[in-house]
Amino acid sequence: MRFTALILAIAACITLAAAAATPDPAMTAGDLQQLCLGEDHVSQNVCRVYILGVTQGIAVGLGLADHHSTGQRPCVPADISAETLEQTVKTKLGDDLTVHPEDRHREASGFIAVVLAQTYACAKAH
Numbered sequence: 001m002r003f004t005a006l007i008l009a010i011a012a013c014i015t016l017a018a019a020a021a022t023p024d025p026a027m028t029a030g031d032l033q034q035l036c037l038g039e040d041h042v043s044q045n046v047c048r049v050y051i052l053g054v055t056q057g058i059a060v061g062l063g064l065a066d067h068h069s070t071g072q073r074p075c076v077p078a079d080i081s082a083e084t085l086e087q088t089v090k091t092k093l094g095d096d097l098t099v100h101p102e103d104r105h106r107e108a109s110g111f112i113a114v115v116l117a118q119t120y121a122c123a124k125a126h
Contacts, residue, residue, distance in 0.1 A: 026082075027050065032047065032050060032051075035047040035050070053109070056107075056108070056109035057109060059109065060109050060110065060113045064113070072117050072121060072122065073117065073122055074113070074116035074117040074119075074120045074121070074122070075120055075121065075122035075123070076116055076120045077120065080120075085116075088115065088116075088119055089112055089115055089116075092115045092119075093111070096111075
């Protein structure tokens with residue numbers, strides 16, 4: 001169950017990143033309402049995880065803005081696909097958790113933030 005929630009959280013974060021990079025939002029308020037009103041457990045879970053992902057994303061963003069994070073800010077290219085983001089995070093999850101199984105207890109949003117900052121590091125100003 002936790003693995004499914006983690007996958008859905010990753011998907012929500014990827015959707016958020018894709019929405020921020022495109023002029024047309026990937027998820028509209030109407031789309032979210034449809035999910036949240038859905039009577040099947042998949043729609044209800046996606047609704048909950050999407051809201052959680054946005055909330056955690058805001059918390060991570062505020063932490064980066066307030067310099068409460070030890071990591072650096074990621075500069076994800078605007079044209080990156082959701083599939084590429086998903087594959088990047090899934091690969092890093094697999095690699096890291098194989099070597100460091102204790103990281104399974106880390107907060108997922110923080111883990112994703114570190115992956116994005118390492119993979120898509122901002123260019124240093126000269």
